[in-house]
Amino acid sequence: MKIAAKTNPRYTALISMLKETSRANGSNVWREIAKRLEAPSRNYAEVNLSKISRYAREGETVIVPGKVLGSGILTAGVSVAALSFSESAVDKINDASGNCMTIEDLVKKNPEGKLVRILR
Template sequence: MARNVIKTNPNLIALAHNLRKKSYDEDVAIWKSVAAKLEKSTRNQPEVNVANINRYTSENDTVVIPGKVLSNGNLDHKVVVAALKFSETAKAEIEKAGGDCISIADLVEKNPKGSNVKIMQ
């Protein structure tokens, strides 16, 4: 029988709650999906390398990662990356390519409808 995952980080709980509320208010499913991925256990949250961001995005794309961004690889185009956590070298790599590293909450405020946003896991 699977154990229930109980998150204790109040910031993460508040973020998931706000994402579900925004999903309901704006009638879009992307934020509900991101909230569900954030509520998973930490072992099941994705860790995405910069090389994967480079491979699966194009110039000026917006990507949300409900986990951590790691620095393996290079980025050769400008992207906006919203994630739960960034490693310091991954953040430097994204900014060196001309992209932006923002929090998921900031992305929701900038783009409440979630249009043209890709979820990477």
């Protein structure tokens, strides 16, 4: 039985970058994100803004190893890193004085992975 590999070059590059950063900095958070992204894409997280609002506090950084959807209301200014965002999620995050970024940007900004919350 053949094991299917990722065919999207962005995902393969991101997974290898996460593993490399994890080894270089001893940060287990990037290893965990890489492990979740190696799973089949049907298992990727789809997180609504209502869940982010429930679990994240003002000024916190949240990683979603999948897609952020715009259902719900976001009241706190939260930095959110994800593989992708819906248009309504981007609008609501920006309206709440938050910040949307890719996981690649967050790894470059915070290679140690400190003070980051993973949501699934």
